Amino acid sequence: MRVLAIDTSNLVLSVAVVEEERVLAEMTTNQQKNHSIRLMDCVSELLDATGTSPEQLGGFGVANGPGSYTGVRIGVATAKSMAWSLNVPVIGVSSLEVVAMNVLGFPGLIVPLFDARRGQVYTGCYRANGLDAVDVQGDEKIILLQDWLPQLRDMAQGQPILFLGEDVRIHREAIAQELGEQARFASPASNHPRAAHIGYVALRRLQQAGSAHELVPEYLQLAEAEAKWLAQKQAGAVKE
Numbered sequence: 590m591r592v593l594a595i596d597t598s599n600l601v602l603s604v605a606v607v608e609e610e611r612v613l614a615e616m617t618t619n620q621q622k623n624h625s626i627r628l629m630d631c632v633s634e635l636l637d638a639t640g641t642s643p644e645q646l647g648g649f650g651v652a653n654g655p656g657s658y659t660g661v662r663i664g665v666a667t668a669k670s671m672a673w674s675l676n677v678p679v680i681g682v683s684s685l686e687v688v689a690m691n692v693l694g695f696p697g698l699i700v701p702l703f704d705a706r707r708g709q710v711y712t713g714c715y716r717a718n719g720l721d722a723v724d725v726q727g728d729e730k731i732i733l734l735q736d737w738l739p740q741l742r743d744m745a746q747g748q749p750i751l752f753l754g755e756d757v758r759i760h761r762e763a764i765a766q767e768l769g770e771q772a773r774f775a776s777p778a779s780n781h782p783r784a785a786h787i788g789y790v791a792l793r794r795l796q797q798a799g800s801a802h803e804l805v806p807e808y809l810q811l812a813e814a815e816a817k818w819l820a821q822k823q824a825g826a827v828k829e
Contacts, residue, residue: 591645592791614638615783
């Protein structure tokens, strides 16, 4: 079975075609470019390169957040549309989990993070489960970094904590100051997501897939415009 996997949830664009035992093709770029313009060209190029017709695809995997609101929507909407048109399942995979899978085998805590502005990060804590999966330790969240680091120290119980993700560089000094030598940092090659990881997670979970229409983004917080609208609506309801 072949699966097409997509990640447009952040700055990185990654697309892959995988089979059970082979990555047939993968394209990953880390540039300030418009995913809505480039995504379908990348999909078409990879399908052509692997000799894969749409009818050969047995499912789709897509990073469904957290991350850029627009980026997440682009990937999820594209994967859902293609899965619905082909009548095959689509699996949403956490954007944080995808990054955590870059360091399978690390013996301590694995902590991917994306900057969420105002001192906050989208993040989660994982442990490697063998050499092909990670298990989340608690819920993924948006949290102030200054509140997150002491929690991680308590969870680690002296074990090393590996931080990774494109935005770690923004917070590296604060992390090192709080955690000292307990904090480890991944190499640049391990910081960006790989769609191939999404593909293999999707292959394992395809039997759990519901209708393509049921897949929704996981933003972890409301968009600022939506939050303001709800606040104004609630204020108006109180006055009434």
